[in-house]
Amino acid sequence: MNGSPNKGRDRRSGRPKGDPASGATRVNARSFRPRIDRSLEVYATRILTERDRNICHNLYEHHVLTTKQLWDLHFTFTNPRVARRRLLKLYEARILDRFRPHRDKWGSHPIHYIMDEIAIRIVAADRAIDPKRIRYRVQRDRDLAKSSRLNHLVETNGFFTTLVRACLTAGDHQLSEWWGEERCAAEWRGSLEAPLVRPDGQAVVGSPTGTCRFVLELDRGTERGDRLSHKLHQYQLIGGSDDSPDALIFLFPSLDREVNARRHLNVPTGMSVATSHPELFEGDPLGAIWLPVGAERRVPLIRLPGRNS
Incomplete structure (x- = not known):
């Protein structure tokens, strides 16, 4: 067979070429x-x-x-x-x-x-x-x-794919075990089959100097401070266990939101809790952009393990 069996179809729509509606771009077509x-x-x-x-x-x-x-x-x-x-x-x-x-x-x-x-x-x-x-x-x-869920899902996936690209470009870092929200919820189910926590994702970043297994909470600026505190209390249920992540990271939509939200994150979880915002993350995903709770200086993701909150 020579080439695609659909050569006579419009490349965008899939309709036969010459069809009056071949330029349609509706998602439900x-x-x-x-x-x-x-x-x-x-x-x-x-x-x-x-x-x-x-x-x-x-x-x-x-x-x-x-x-x-x-x-x-x-x-x-x-x-x-x-x-x-x-x-x-x-x-x-x-x-x-x-x-x-x-x-x-x-x-x-x-x-x-x-x-x-x-x-x-x-x-x-x-x-x-x-x-x-x-x-x-x-x-x-x-x-x-x-769906209203699309933007949050795409932003979450974009966080991890940006991190993958940064690791590949650096050459001495690697991202593995990228789990989505559903996989995370399935892994941390409680006795009543409800998830103990439901982060937006989890991954492991490794380098010659160590590894960090982290879970991500991607904040879009819509949750109240008491809701953030409640999330940390939920993470107490898995923090400190043998299979718990090293770090819980929050990516806030802006520096102002990060500063205001950090007032509600002083809840011990048994893991490091750190924050950042997209301007820093997009500029240098593997750099010193994560500010641990209780600290004054930002550190790279790979250095978060051991800074328990």
């Missing part, structure tokens, strides 16, 4: 997608690489990732155009699906990628999971396009 037949399955299998397979598993774990986030994870040392072309090819082969959320004001949101049918089959086979179960989950991922 499901009828625009090419039907999966034997030729498409063969084509998808032929072009699939190990990197593509890893992308499928990333989307299974973290639901939705933007073009920039996938570039950070899998195309770090290539031109962004390479990432865009490859992701488009995976979209055309129905390995991935995508949407662009509506924006009321000027400009546009980035393209957001989720799993499509071929990715569902790949992950189901690799993890020995019923494909029907994953299809149900993916339908909920599609619904994120119109």
Whole structure:
């Protein structure tokens, strides 16, 4: 077979070229997608690489990732155009699906990628999971396009993908064990099956000088101070145990919010508690940007273990 079986379709919408509606970009335009037949399955299998397979598993774990986030994870040392072309090819082969959320004001949101049918089959086979179960989950991922949860999820995923890129660029750091919110909640269930804590994510950063296993609370400036204190009391339930994280980090939306929120974080948890804000994090993710509770100087993430709060 020469090339994609969908060469006669518009690259954006999936409709046949020349169709009057081929420029449509609505996120719910499901009828625009090419039907999966034997030729498409063969084509998808032929072009699939190990990197593509890893992308499928990333989307299974973290639901939705933007073009920039996938570039950070899998195309770090290539031109962004390479990432865009490859992701488009995976979209055309129905390995991935995508949407662009509506924006009321000027400009546009980035393209957001989720799993499509071929990715569902790949992950189901690799993890020995019923494909029907994953299809149900993916339908909920599609619904994120119109959900208020989308922004928080994308910002959280962006934190970790930025950290991954920083580790790869540094060369002597590595990020591993990136868990999303659902995985964290499942790992720390109480006796009544309700999660003891529900952080936005967890990961381990390692370097030649040590490692730090941390959990993230990404604050969007909407929670009252007493709510922040309550969260720390919840973290007391896992702090100090053999499998507890080394650090609990809060990323606040601004320096002012960070300063005001820190007044409510003087609750012992059995782990280091530290804060920062996006201006510092985006400037130097691995640098001395985290301010432990009770301290006066910021330190790198890797130096947080042992600074118990």
